[in-house]
Every structure is written in structure tokens, then in C-alpha cells.
Amino acid sequence: MSSDTLTLISTDFKSAQARNKRNSFILCLIMIFTATFLGYISGWAAEIFTGAHPALITASYDASVLELLKLTAISNWGISAAAGMIVFSILALIWTYFAADQTLLSMNGAIEADTRAYEDLHNVVEEMAIASGLPKPAVYIIQDAGINAFATGLRPDKASVTVTTGLYDVMSRDELQGVIAHEMAHILNRDVQYAVLVAVGAGLIAVFAEIMLRISRLFFYSGASSSSRKGKKGNQGALILIVGVVWLLAAILAPLVAYLVRMAISREREYLADATAAQLTRNPKGLASALSKIEGHAHLKEKNAATEHLFIINPNRSFSELASDLTSTHPATSLRIERLMNLK
Numbered sequence: 001m002s003s004d005t006l007t008l009i010s011t012d013f014k015s016a017q018a019r020n021k022r023n024s025f026i027l028c029l030i031m032i033f034t035a036t037f038l039g040y041i042s043g044w045a046a047e048i049f050t051g052a053h054p055a056l057i058t059a060s061y062d063a064s065v066l067e068l069l070k071l072t073a074i075s076n077w078g079i080s081a082a083a084g085m086i087v088f089s090i091l092a093l094i095w096t097y098f099a100a101d102q103t104l105l106s107m108n109g110a111i112e113a114d115t116r117a118y119e120d121l122h123n124v125v126e127e128m129a130i131a132s133g134l135p136k137p138a139v140y141i142i143q144d145a146g147i148n149a150f151a152t153g154l155r156p157d158k159a160s161v162t163v164t165t166g167l168y169d170v171m172s173r174d175e176l177q178g179v180i181a182h183e184m185a186h187i188l189n190r191d192v193q194y195a196v197l198v199a200v201g202a203g204l205i206a207v208f209a210e211i212m213l214r215i216s217r218l219f220f221y222s223g224a225s226s227s228s229r230k231g232k233k234g235n236q237g238a239l240i241l242i243v244g245v246v247w248l249l250a251a252i253l254a255p256l257v258a259y260l261v262r263m264a265i266s267r268e269r270e271y272l273a274d275a276t277a278a279q280l281t282r283n284p285k286g287l288a289s290a291l292s293k294i295e296g297h298a299h300l301k302e303k304n305a306a307t308e309h310l311f312i313i314n315p316n317r318s319f320s321e322l323a324s325d326l327t328s329t330h331p332a333t334s335l336r337i338e339r340l341m342n343l344k
Contacts, residue, residue: 021190021193023194024190024193024194024197027194027197027198027201028093028197028201030201031089031092031093031197031201031204031205032086032089032090032093034205034208034254034257035085035086035088035089035204035205035208036082036085036086036089037082037250038085038205038208038209038212038250038251038254039078039081039082039083039084039085039086039208040075040078040079040081040082040085041078041212041246041247041250042078042081042212042215042247043075043076043077043078043079043080043081043082044072044073044075044077044078044081044243045243045244045246045247046077046081047072047075047076047077047078048072048075048239048240048243049240049243049244052077053072053075053077055068055071055072056068056072056236059071059236063235064235065235065238065239065242068235068236068239069239069242072239085208089204092200092204096154096196096197096200097154100154100196100199100200101152101153101154101158101160101196104152104196104199104307104310105140105152105160105162107304107306107307108142108150108162108300108302108304108307109142109143109144109302110140110141110142110162111140111141111142111143112138112139112140112141113139113140113141118139118141118168120173120176121139121141121163121168121176121180122139124173124176124177124180125137125139125161125180125184127177128177128180128181128184128280128281129184131181131184131280131281132181132184132185132187132188132280133188134156134159134184134187134188135156135157135159137151137153137156137159137160137161137184137187138159138160138161139160139161139162140160140161140162140163141162141163141164141165141168142162142163142164142165142300143164143165144164144165144166144300144301144302145164145165145166145301146164146166146297146298146299146300146301146315147164147166147167147170147293147294147297147298148163148164148166148167148294148298148300148311148312148313148315149161149162149163149164149167149179149180149182149183149311149312150162150183150307150310150311150312151183151184151186151187151192151310152192152195152196152310153187153192153193153196154192154193154196154197155193156187156188159187159192161180161183161184161187163179163180164300166297167179167294170293171290171293172286172289174281174283174285174286174289175286175287175289175290175293176290177281177283177286178277178278178281178283178284178286178287178288178289178290179287179290179312181276181277181278181280181281181287182273182274182276182277182287182312183273183312184277184280185272185273185274185276185277185280186269186273188276189269189272189273189276191269191273192310195309195310196310198309199306199307199309199310201258202258202259202306203258203306205254205255205257205258206254206255206258208254209250209251209252209254209255209258210251210255212247212250212251212254213248213251213252270330270331270336271331271336271339274287274336274339274340275339275340275343278340278343284340284341284343285340285341287340288336288337288340288341291312291313291333291336291337291340292333292337294312294313294333295313295318295333296318298311298312298313298314298315299315299316300315303315303316308329309329309330313330313333314329314330317329319331319332319333320332321334321335
């Protein structure tokens, strides 16, 4: 590779580090805001469904639905639920900082790679750590014939690299270097920090929404029972219907938002990690050859949608060159190989 190419890649990954730190902070805010919003909607809806909102008792019989919405917009139950969600989100972020890495490894069945049984793997990881100027990450293995790898770690000194036994068995040393260099590049560029937060944040948003959907029947039943016992006061029946629709929309749209957030990992981060790997190994053909071997064989026995964006190639889905950025976690492998082969 030319000196101009090396300088460009070096500048790019420094920019990527700053961008991913900023994105990680924004993602934490999105997670807290979403949890707060869902908490408030839940408390607000519950207070109305059960007829406990003071405004429903004092409202005049001929009050319009719009007036009722204004009167009930401030909900003590909603505020309490939102406050609870804020506390829960902060605790979740603290847990993420200290324990998410091990959880993600466990979710994918990763175990520590024995230094004797996987001596070559440990040697390559150490070589690439030296080349990147990072501490040697922990090394893990997934017992799976699928060919894949991923990295995790919110901080470079707490990072880990995981490969499947399928990958370790079929890769030449140059190809293994390319794969490990790619994962080290993600650690160097702080892609892993952002990707781990995406996995945890999107998962929590989906859990919040699922809880809302499951308890919605309880509150709908409670609201209907209350109305049948006490009789609807003016437009309060219509208010309950509108609140129910808002509740369901929030519960349905939240997982969609979580999905789009998870899919929104920039395709450029994979291109940059590939280019940085080529810089570390001085051999872009090694990674290009590895990607061609992985393509079509990346699927794993244990499917986990929450962590699919962490892998070097998505283990659950394949993306064509026409795949939309909005729904794809990775660029088409053919395009990645083409870019690598064009590096001089």
C-alpha cells in the first residue's frame, strides 16, 4: 500500500474513534429517552384505564375528548413510571459497562480458548495486538462449524476476540491474520463500544415494549370493567379508546425503532475495519481470501438476532450489492473483497 493510503486509513480510524464515542453517548441518551417515554405512556394509560386519574372524576359530562386529553395529559402514575424507567435505564447502562461483554459472550456460547489447543490463534492475536498498539484481548472460541468471528469490549483493555472452530480449522495463517486484524480494527476504532451498546439498548427497548404488550390486556380489561360498573361519563369511553391506541402504537413502534437502530450500524465501519486490517497486516489479500471463505458459511447453529451486527459477516442474513443501508448490518461481501483487492 502507498504511504498516502496508509495516512488516509490512519486519519479515518482516528475520525472513527471520535465518531463512535459521540454515537455511543447519543445512543445512551436515546435509550434513556425511549425508556422514559414508554414508562410515562404506560403509567398514563394505566391511570386512565383504571379510572384513577383525578381529572376523570372532576371533568364535566359534556367535556370533549380533546379537553379530556388535555386534562389527563399530566399523569402522576406516568411521572412515577417514567422516573422508574430512568433509574432502570441508568442501572442497565452501569450493568452494560461492567457485565455486558461477558453476557454477549455467553449468549453466543463462547468459551475461553485454551492456550495449548489454540496456540496459533493466540499467537496471531498477540501479533495483531502489537501491530495495532493495543493490549492483547482475551481469546474465545465458539464450538460451531460455521465460519465467523466477532470482537467485544467497551474498553480496549477489556476487549475480547472470538472465532468459531469452523473458522479456525479452515483458515490459513494469512487468512486468520486478516480476520483477527479486522476484529482488532473494530476495537481500535471503538466500533465495538458502540456495537455493544446497540445490542444492549435495542434489546432493552424490545423488552420494555414486550412488557407493555403483555400487560395491555390487563389494563384494557380493567378499564372496560370500570366503565361497565360506573358507566361512561360523556366522552370518557372514547378517551379510553384513544389512550389504548396510543399505548399499542408505542408498544408496537418501539421494537421497530430498536430494529432500525440495530440495523443502523454504518456499513462504512466494516469497510474501514477491512482497510485498517490491511494496514496492520500489510496483506489485504489475506482478509479478502478469508471473506470469500466465510461468505455462504457464516451461519451458526445458535441464532441470535441481538448480536448479529457484531460478527465479521452477518450469521443470520446475506446482503446483496443492492441491499438498503436501512435494513443491512454489513455491506455485500463482494464489495468488501473488491475494495480490499484494490488496495495497493
